[in-house]
Amino acid sequence: MKPYKRIFTIVIDSMGIGAARDAADYQDSGCDTLGHIDEKMNTFQIPNLQKLGLANLKPLKHVAPVAEPIGYYTRMQEASCSKDTMTGHWEMMGLHITSPFKTFTDHGFPSELIEELEKRTGHKIIGNKAASGTEILDELAEEEIATGKMIVYTSADSVLQICGNEETFGLAELYRCCEIARELTMKEEWRVGRVIARPYIGKHKGEFKRTSNRHDYALKPFAPTVLNALKDQQYDVISVGKIKDIFDGEGISEAYKSKSSVHGMEQTIEIMDHDFNGLCFVNLVDFDALWGHRRNPIGYGEEIERFDEKLGTFLSKMKADDLLIITADHGNDPTYSGTDHTREDVPFLAYSPSHIGHGLLPVTDSFATIGATIADNFKVTMPKLGTSYLHRLK
Template sequence: MKKCKRIFVIVIDSLGIGEMPDAERFGDAGTNTLGHISESVDSFEIPNLQKLGMANLTPLKQVKPLKEPIGYRGILREKSNGKDTMTGHWEMMGVETKKPFKTFTEHGFPKELIDELEKRTGHKVIGNKSASGTEIIEELGEEEIATGHMIVYTSADSVLQICGNEETFDLKELYRCCEIARELTMKEEWRVGRVIARPYIGKKKGEFERTSNRHDYALKPPVRTALNVLKDGGFDVISVGKIRDIFDGEGITEGHKSRSSVHGMEQTIELAETDFHGLCFVNLVDFDAKWGHRRNPKGYAKELEAFDQKLGTLMEILREDDLLIITADHGNDPTYTGTDHTREKVPFLAYSKSMEENGVLPEQETFAVIGATVLDNFGLSMPEGTIGTSLLADLK
């Protein structure tokens, strides 16, 4: 295949396709996000993903594998020690995380951290548990407004999140408190991947609504990634969704926040109609946040069907010198126990109108083949301290 001018890497957040060999160590034996979604619904129509060979990677009840899917298809294993958003995305761009980020899903944050946060911010902490962001605002928003207390919560990801009502807590004060939390959670035993400001508006239950003034305070990747090499090489590195936040802006030349996964695909389609030279890196978070964590396979299936329709539009407008890669960052089996991510393999679907052949790729031992393939396309090499080898020579 000839070198491409533009590459689109789309991450369907949490779309695992079967347990990793070490899944039992993570408590995730028998998980299969996509396969179990298919088993949970009567109807499941994903014709464009089917064309790309998704049903050839894991059995689906309603979707038949094709004899000759277009493009190339394969399965990626995660080499890093973890199953969270940052670990997965960082690995795609070459970072192997050997020491997992801290999560506090089961019991909330330790008393020592909360005490220090209260002392430094001047606000009493309420909440301190794993919860849905919208639900905890409904539960505690009125108390926060009345008392000036501060809602702190976490999730299955390595995050510390703070809610603040823009009209009473004040946005600047919320950001100040998050900056303090970020400083505190640099300590090794409290080290979370992200601190997130979650502002909202409204005066009482039923009226609360989160605003677009969310701000993420992420850790920077420990080494230069494929994104840094692309940017330094003069190429465009366009972020859609939370990619910029995941990499703390490192290696990003242009960022677009998304209101939803459908909106993220609409943004990607709009970008495909512009003339850029480099990478468009897309994260579609609703699959994980709205359906995986909330254990809703039917909602997940409908979201995949909506994605598939937008995918068809994108594929139509792709140019001859474009390459499309579809993958995921971890699993989140909506039929499994609890609300945590699941340790799963992920799909690798690659398609270009310029491809003359199609086929199956050998199973890869790391997500980092993605970043290495992107850099190889643009005549660049992975930076020192990273992992991953290119698959570009196999895409013909």
């Protein structure tokens, strides 16, 4: 009999716990998302993460380790050669990415791509540079609204992002243009990991606000993942947040779109009332999108506190045959230079009410420990990457 009927894997998007061993190769020496947030906070109240063992794993200024944590904990090192969202999540589910997705951070997208996108969509393109999503709106949204031109921009990630005002550009038109962009960027020299629709509201600089109608058009995983293995064996694979987009729907049986990280946790808590058999895979993106990229450590810390409050409710509803795994997909140190992700180790926190033990686990050299543990539990095809920790969680 399998130990757990339901496994909940929650990704606190970008909550790294210190520079990876190869951080210098990514110009990220000294980065530490969680540690630097903790240093910037006047107080940092995360009692539920604390009792799971987070402060035992990662020394913190404002949060003391506990004598008897209820969880198992360790740090995971990324095996793949990148520090982006897709790489981190795909590795969790068993894929090893050896060639990074293409980025266009320094010079924008090539003129050939821009000209073809203009021709196919019928919109003149403005922007075409790496920029913050809020800054590009303040700079160019009034022009887009007035002229019907289309804002295209990128970031340090492998992404092509298109902005559209929901009232003047329209969601349907924004999604149509993004579908064309996804088709064009399947070409090898232009291939980005994601095309992202970035709808917004507002009419004037200073009042623009991005909405929850974002949609990601991701590449399909290049091989089956643990999600496919679960679904193929008739297990439930429930996604919350942008998980479905990250895997382009592959291996997902049911999906919930979230308006915020708090909403994502509320959805997950509601899902606990469902009698499912399998995996609930959750991404909480606000940590990264609202605070990490915008270099706001206080906002990030307060978001962790809001998560911790919802985590308390989650823990109180867990059943004996539930397993919770909390992790992150990369770092995004809000005190670091630039606005890029940072190459960091991430936490592995695991808890079930049925556990009689707790404590520190060996450091693992791949995020795929998560997928391997899940596959082992449900006795489905194990990924080639990653070592199961199922036997250690007792």
